[in-house]
Amino acid sequence: MREYTVTLVPSGRSRPFPEGTILSDALVDMGVPLRTPCGGRGLCRRCRVRLGDDASTEVLACRSVVDRDVRVMVAGASTWEVSPFPGLTRGRRLGAAVDLGTTTVKVALVDVDRGRFHTVASFLNPQRRFGHDVVSRIAAAADLRARDRMTGLIRSALRVCLEKALLASRIDGTTIETVVLSGNTTMLSLFFGLDVSPLGRYPYAAATRDFPGVAPGEVGLDGIVGGEVKGLPVFSAFLGADLVGALTLFGRTSLEGWTLFADLGTNGELFLAAPSGEVFAASCAMGPALEGMNISCGMSADDGAITRIRSTPAGLAFDMMGTGEPAGITGTALVDLIAVLLDARVIRPDGRLDLDGGRGGLPEGLTAAPEGDMKAVGLWGGLRLTQMDIRNVQLAKAAMHAASRLLMDAAGVAPADVRRVVLAGALGEKMDLEGFMRLGFLPPFGGATFEVAGNTSLEAALTACIDPGFAAQAAQARQRVREVVLSEQEAFQDVFISSLDFPGG
């Protein structure tokens, strides 16, 4: 395959790339982590770069490929923001915790001796263009070159992120002692360069359930990490370190009744824990809608993103990051919007947009804005919510709803027996519980209390950076788990289909 050289202007740094490499990927490899908040769909225009000796041509890096030698100028504002760890001084023992999500990656630095930590960055997983979910990434990885590329992309992104975090905290030149990664089994396996094909075919066996420390040089982190890079243990092909980590965190507190824990993400994971200590666990494919991906106007929380939408007496109001025209909406705002439209009966319980041939009951400020044959609601700044977007949210919510019902069936527990519901995930911390339940992501639980636990996957990795015994406890916690493989449940199809409707039908 032909190779072409990408040269950064003005530094003059250059590197060859195979013909056809997406320019934004090439830039990540070269240590320039472009922001791609719309997931590389050419909508947000945040990934603009200039090409040519005179930087005269502007292109979207996410939509451009390397097909000739090219000189690229990147405006500083287009790269991810890495926030400095306040008050960190040289000479501290440092760890790094990573929640390696299918869609979103979160990284925190940890001051090991003081037990302090700070989330330094959140960025979209650059493997995303090989598929939105674990199943499509496993399929893509059947091509060994694609697998290597996915492994290389995530390692480069993490390296750049850690370098920037140290620089921003004014302690560059310091090495990080340990890196601990959490995430689903596929993401961890790809990071450590393992064969993921067994995860995609019967009997769905993980190549390993433990990711003990490797030398930083083996995963592209040499020079920046002094000790080792390890992953938290996973349970199986479907139940990852995020679930095992959360279970271990919860194992430190006593449970006073049945507890349902749901980790919301592209790959949703749930467990139902009995006071006796027994744990039933399952995973479900929610897709990336709640992270703002695979939605026509979706984006991650970044400049231009609408982050919340609510009804006010004066009509709909929204919160937005930054200034100017809205560029997209986040998953949280998407849940808000669908809840509002359900209440206005513009979305029917079966998910159909009912615009009555015109505006229907649309709240003030919104319009009917069909996209070809597809019904859609016009929002602000030319954004639209299409019928397909609503279907994608229905698929996500049906997956979580059906998984929780089947888990309760397997444990012989009725919703009324559940005492405590804990929601976690990258989205969990910002989640509006009311909207979440309005859309029916979970069945109603008569007497349960609800908690939003934030990102327990990252918290588990953080804890493992500080407490050297945590990974062993996590490995031990696996013994309590009984996996419920949803696709093997006879009632799966029926329960899934009956979970598609929004409540109120």
Ligand code: FES
């Ligand atoms: S337009 Fe390139 S990432 Fe949004």
